[in-house]
Amino acid sequence: MARATVLGTTDEAVAGIEDGSTVLVGGFGLAGMPFDLIDALIRQGAGDLTVVANNAGNGEVGLAALLKAGRVRKMICSFPRQADSYVFDGLYRAGKVELEVVPQGNLAERMRAAGAGIGGFYCPTAVGTPLAENKEVRRIDGRDYLLEYPIRGDYALISADKADPVGNLVYRKTARNFGPVMATAATTTIVQVNEVVELGDLDPDSVITPGIHVDRIVQAETRHYTVQGTR
Amino acid sequence: MARATVLGTTDEAVAGIEDGSTVLVGGFGLAGMPFDLIDALIRQGAGDLTVVANNAGNGEVGLAALLKAGRVRKMICSFPRQADSYVFDGLYRAGKVELEVVPQGNLAERMRAAGAGIGGFYCPTAVGTPLAENKEVRRIDGRDYLLEYPIRGDYALISADKADPVGNLVYRKTARNFGPVMATAATTTIVQVNEVVELGDLDPDSVITPGIHVDRIVQAETRHYTVQGTR
């Protein structure tokens, strides 16, 4: 983990992503989705991707555009089906994309475990449900838990509000969502930010993602303020 | 978890702590140690306590004073022995206090697990060492891990820099240490702060411990700026 680099373009930021990579993509619906990085990834051309994200795209932008471009082999997510997830829905029904559904909290905790060097953990979520299939059950202090394993990414594409030149990040409101966890869980973490500030401009007590978890930073080309459903 | 209460005195803040309780005590050495709450706990009189803390007291203040008063049955900590831990050392050698040594990161992660509803987790720390005795070993992806269980507290006594009236906390520099984790791991979390600010004075993006994890708040009687070893 060398120190983070601030790059001039999103194309430089996504350079080198290989076919077949596992890519963690931030955002909860549109909030916090790294639109510019995904657009750059589409231009970059990597395919056969496994994408880990909360949703499976909205409308035809962001993750939906990546799906539509046929670059995604498998989605690991908690909530693929939404009012405007028609791109994913079509691909899924046509058998053109695999789906693994993971409860939202497990998705977050499994990525945290990857970033934290935890080999596995016992989680009470989904016990007794269809999502417990093939999972080891263990009774601890009278309660049943499922054994859950880490989810690692080769790359994370996330967005944040501000970065300093050494990669420290702060986020805005609920756009934070999966960003801090994904940043820890990927070999290479790529971040688009609304603003790159000067070294020393972030309060060290308020940094949410320390720069050690960030590899590449790029200023977003456009600031996205579109509210879902009103686009 | 009703909303946090701001109390007028440290004596009110520690009211009701029962004999035999498990008390998580914040601080790393003296940094972040809740001196006023510990002094109040000594006045309050609860004994036969199990104390979970990183260290086992320095000099004769704070945790060392609680130990000296004979209130601690057992210490669970990572680093009891320090240059100025003579109070603990004497009690331990006299067989008057039990000791369970836990690696520092496991201490933190086990309390996090308690606060996060995780039943147990596989951790690579201490594999093959004397601290692995009686722990279950599991090989995951070619690496050995130990099964570690949560550490819960009946009470947490921690310090923070500022609180707002609903219990949101921010910390100062490395005095943060165990505070945020202990706040999540105890049934009742009691916090001494340098300052209680008005509602709305803390930036919601910069809150470190959300108020849901805090039960009682009290302004510290004296602000401790003593650096260890220079007292």
Added chain:
Amino acid sequence: MTTQHLDREPLTMDELAAVIARDIPAGSFVNLGIGHPTKIADHLPEDLGVVLHTENGMLGMGPRAEDDAMDADLTNAGKVPVTELPGASYFHHADSFAMMRGGHLDVCVLGAYQVAVTGDIANWHTGRPGDIPAVGGAMDLAIGARNVYAMMTLFTKSGAPKLVPACTYPLTGVGCVSRVYTDFGVFDVGPSGMGLRETYGVTEADLRARLGLWT
């Protein structure tokens, strides 16, 4: 002892939201599921000091944002733009679900396809072939709060009870619901059996008969 409200029709979903709101203790930390439960917020008096959690990473959520107050970075779990109240805080998803799974929330109210008298709940998947499964935070919510309530119409459009001896839909959680709020009545459920607390627009005897749950 069942209280029978017979001088009225069954509750509308909005009236039901008000009934649930009255049962939420002052100062509680509450998560309201997507759909009908969201309405409960409108019936919580400000001075009750209830703090709303949204699992996408916020405590202190305010009402839905309108017009200029809409901010793409501030939405609830249903991706609806919302507002921020004084004393709010933001946190990431792992912390948010740790908060839930760790039992720090007092109440969670969930919509449901079915609830069993044992407290099992089914609310994430119809199980119909061709339907795309999507669980979101439903399973985490179901096991996460100290008190998990279900809010639903008691019968399907075709008249079948949704409070059942055992769920036929794929489960969201096992034995986790303690109370079921419906348009026709309020029920306690769980491992120790079921109780009928209140009825609306129907007698206890009629309701028991219609549900076919008691002999």
Added chain:
Amino acid sequence: MTTQHLDREPLTMDELAAVIARDIPAGSFVNLGIGHPTKIADHLPEDLGVVLHTENGMLGMGPRAEDDAMDADLTNAGKVPVTELPGASYFHHADSFAMMRGGHLDVCVLGAYQVAVTGDIANWHTGRPGDIPAVGGAMDLAIGARNVYAMMTLFTKSGAPKLVPACTYPLTGVGCVSRVYTDFGVFDVGPSGMGLRETYGVTEADLRARLGLWT
């Protein structure tokens, strides 16, 4: 191929710190253990961009704080008052040890009682009856960084080698050290066997003989 520095005495601990500092790549994230390793910081040129981690919850740690700069809220893992550099960040203990255990640090340098040729390290407990065990972050550090180096004198005061076929002191970690920096020489250790990189003030042959590790 071993480089023999024969025109000099064995290294002082301060010279050894400089030797280690030269081997730390630019831009690395580094944790320096309590004791001798702390000295390495003095030999890291500012323009190398090395970021120091202290496991009590900080990245971007600066030099020891003197006089008025001392702040009780800002100490290193040895509880010594330190300073903060621009670009610093603070985090809690679970996040700090997650950072370490998760393999995000490039280099950790630890003091040691003994290191085995297999990479085992013993540095937390003498094992003597009556000694109070205190592990602190030693076991977390030993398994946490991508590259774990040991820094120690090669011999005890009584002349016994501290680089040994197998540790006799209680272990801190198994097979985790990849390089051992000592006053007499620098060694590669680990599962694939041991290699001697450099000697100081002693020939390779003499050192091998004195250690008794090669036949």
